[in-house]
Amino acid sequence: MTDRAIELREEGRDIISLSVGEPDFDTPPHVLAAAHAALEAGLTKYTPVGGTSQLKRAAALHFRRDLGIDVPTSQITVSAGGKQAIFHALLATVSEGEEVIVPSPWWVSYPEMIRFAGGKVVPLMTSPKDNFRFSPADFEAQIGPRTQWLMLNSPGNPTGACYPAEMLLGIAEVLRRNPRVMVLSDDIYAPLNYTGGGHATLAALCPDLADRVLTISGVSKSHAMTGFRIGLAAGPEWLIRAMERLQSHSSGNPCSISQAAAVAALEGPQEFLAKWRERFRARRDQVVAAINAIPGLSTPTPDGAFYCMIDASPLMERFGDDTALALHILEHGVAIVPASAFGGRNGFRISFAADEARLDEALRRIAKALAA
Structure with missing residues (x-):
């Protein structure tokens, strides 16, 4: 093609x-201005692997304000795009032959990341008549003894499907019956929700499950910053530390200038x-x-x-x-x-x-x- x-x-x-x-x-002018100011200030050196303290504080503000997740900076990491955060989470947790349930149609990189980690993709089929959403019963039927993760992308790529709060609550009941299963909640498109009811996400709705949920966000889609390559992840501290250890040996810290721009994106005007x-x-x-x-x-x-x-x-x-x-x-x-x-x-x-x-x-x- x-x-x-x-x-x-x-x-x-x-x-x-x-x-x-x-x-x-x-990209908004105030974000470009922040990137320029960072260059002028000489912020061109290494930063902490998991992101600057300024960006982690801005990310905590974003998770609280925009997603309803109250999370300390110790449970946040910054990566070179949301894709890297997802990749490292899977590499840190999926062993050979373990299963990851992925709703289909899926974002093209999910199955490739899972297979790279040695995992097995378990498709969870959806259809246009259901607006490409699966039911809690569909999800539970796919869980087996080696299920490690559910990939939950809402709003979704490629379908645009959103999971409203009542559906997420049903999924949460399944998770409570299956304590081994974790959820990777890819919320990168959260600002682009057209339902009028606001964005719902699992870690905010069900705090009792927060230690089993990794929430992915960023500035690429919301602030037209795809080339800046900044992703954000919030989840249990043990997983965040494992992801950062992997990142220290793969890419090191995300771009210092991009991090400064992302602080301006998250803390600046949102109107x-x-x-x-x-x-x-x-x-x-x-x-x-x-x-x-x-x-x-x-x-x-x-x-x-x-x-x-x-x-x-x-x-x-x-x-x-x-x-x-x-x-x-x-x-x-x-x-x-x-x-x-x-x-x-x-x-x-x-x-x-x-x-x-x-x-x-x-x-x-x-x-x-x-x-x-």
């Missing part, structure tokens, strides 16, 4: 990418986030209406993030599989990602983190490609 997109661009074709998972907004969220909500509605008007395509309305997982099952007889469908759409000028990349099937994911005019043009091209 990527190679063909490059070839088409080299031929002079205009290819609209709806495959990239990052906000199209500019713009609501405006960004409303822009994303409007784009979501634009995409959902257009996709559901194209014969052969359908999508539920995602609750959060900036993705739609689109079902194209009626078109599979024509195209054979979702990769062939995605390549066909690419030939008509739009880059998307087939559902099979996420452990799904018979569809594709698009990102609506693009300006409205480009989205309109991309959706027009998709409709034309499927009418051809």
Whole structure:
């Protein structure tokens, strides 16, 4: 897919990418100013492996203010992106053959990290009719004697699914009956929740389970800082220390300048986030209406993030599989990602983190490609 997109661009074709998972907004000026000030102040040396004390305090503020988790700085670590925090948590805890339950469709890196650690991926299938959410009963049915983790991504990539408080409370009851199982709660998209009910997360709802929950957050998606590579994790102190030991031998500390910028992002003005969220909500509605008007395509309305997982099952007889469908759409000028990349099937994911005019043009091209 990527190679063909490059070839088409080299031929002079205009290819609209709806495959990239990052906000199209500019990083806020006060964050850039903080990065510049850090450079001017000479903050270019090593920092503590798990992050500066200033950033850990800012992270504690963020977890309390935005996620409802009251956690001391001793239970927080900073990494080079949320991906690194997840990777180190799995490496620190998953032994050969141990199982990790992963809802499908899943973010592409989850299964690869688990397999790298020697673990076994246990898919927990979800469907569009359930808005890509699993039930507590579905979860409990997948638990075995070697289950180590449940991966819980809300709002989710690639589906945009959110787990409301009542569903999380049901999951918590299953966890109380299965004390071995931990939860990796990936809340990186928490600010992009369109339900109107606010974001719910397990560690805040069920403090009695907090010593079994690792909550992942960061500034990449919320503050348009993907290139700064700063992730945040809050969880039991034994796990945080283990993750930091691994980090000390892999990458060392996160970038010092990025850490200073992240302090400004978390402690500075937050009002713009609501405006960004409303822009994303409007784009979501634009995409959902257009996709559901194209014969052969359908999508539920995602609750959060900036993705739609689109079902194209009626078109599979024509195209054979979702990769062939995605390549066909690419030939008509739009880059998307087939559902099979996420452990799904018979569809594709698009990102609506693009300006409205480009989205309109991309959706027009998709409709034309499927009418051809």
